[in-house]
Amino acid sequence: MAFRLCPMLLPPLIDYHVHIDLYPDYQEVFAECKKQSINTLAVTTTPRAWERNVEMAGGSTNIRVGLGLHPQVVAQFYSEIAIFEKHLARSRFVGEVGLDASSNHYSSFPRQKEIFERVLRLCAEQKGKVLSIHSVRASREVLDLLEKHLLPDRGKAVLHWFSGSAPEAERAVKLGCYFSVNGQTLQKESGCAVLRRLPLTRLLTETDGPFTLTKGKPTRPSDVEGTVVALAALFKMEEPRMRQILNENLQTLES
Numbered sequence: 001m002a003f004r005l006c007p008m009l010l011p012p013l014i015d016y017h018v019h020i021d022l023y024p025d026y027q028e029v030f031a032e033c034k035k036q037s038i039n040t041l042a043v044t045t046t047p048r049a050w051e052r053n054v055e056m057a058g059g060s061t062n063i064r065v066g067l068g069l070h071p072q073v074v075a076q077f078y079s080e081i082a083i084f085e086k087h088l089a090r091s092r093f094v095g096e097v098g099l100d101a102s103s104n105h106y107s108s109f110p111r112q113k114e115i116f117e118r119v120l121r122l123c124a125e126q127k128g129k130v131l132s133i134h135s136v137r138a139s140r141e142v143l144d145l146l147e148k149h150l151l152p153d154r155g156k157a158v159l160h161w162f163s164g165s166a167p168e169a170e171r172a173v174k175l176g177c178y179f180s181v182n183g184q185t186l187q188k189e190s191g192c193a194v195l196r197r198l199p200l201t202r203l204l205t206e207t208d209g210p211f212t213l214t215k216g217k218p219t220r221p222s223d224v225e226g227t228v229v230a231l232a233a234l235f236k237m238e239e240p241r242m243r244q245i246l247n248e249n250l251q252t253l254e255s
């Protein structure tokens, strides 16, 4: 009889970048993550949202909450950097932060850089933070600032939904970055080509829900299994093995 892994013994799923507080039924989503033991990083878009998220996570060991100031709302909320500063000592996890040079947000790019640098300096001072980082059309600038202020010794960076070039990915690997991958990246051949060249030891998974869709609906954390299956296929291994690798990566990242 062939040995089969009992589903209960599968290493847990990982959704290392999800905006739980932005789902209309966010209480349900928090409950699902707890019940299914999904290793979750609940990111926030403004520092003001952080405390409520911590409360909702309710001390659950599998739900981490990131203190964030999203580059797409920096124009509106940059003064909340004071709140970010106030909470930072109590939060090991930081995100969503980063840079966005797409046309809708380019006008705030100088301000975004100012805020991102301030965030990185504060994180470097306090050491040991894990950051979930947004970069759209700004991979080079993000890596420049990470190298200048944080990496490799003063904190850890997870590049969320990385869309940079292969040489940029290689530079990020050398700096010690991790990559949280979602289904969207795996749907594009260009995304897969960059992914295939990354060390397996730097991969994590995410949904970026509710901003991505799965079967026409906002992706939920448990839908991340589809991404694990696709990653396993990309790296030519079975799903349980891929889950094991992802959980080992998570452990190393947070150690």
Ligand code: MN
Pocket: 017, 019, 043, 096, 208, 211
């Ligand atoms: Mn996001």
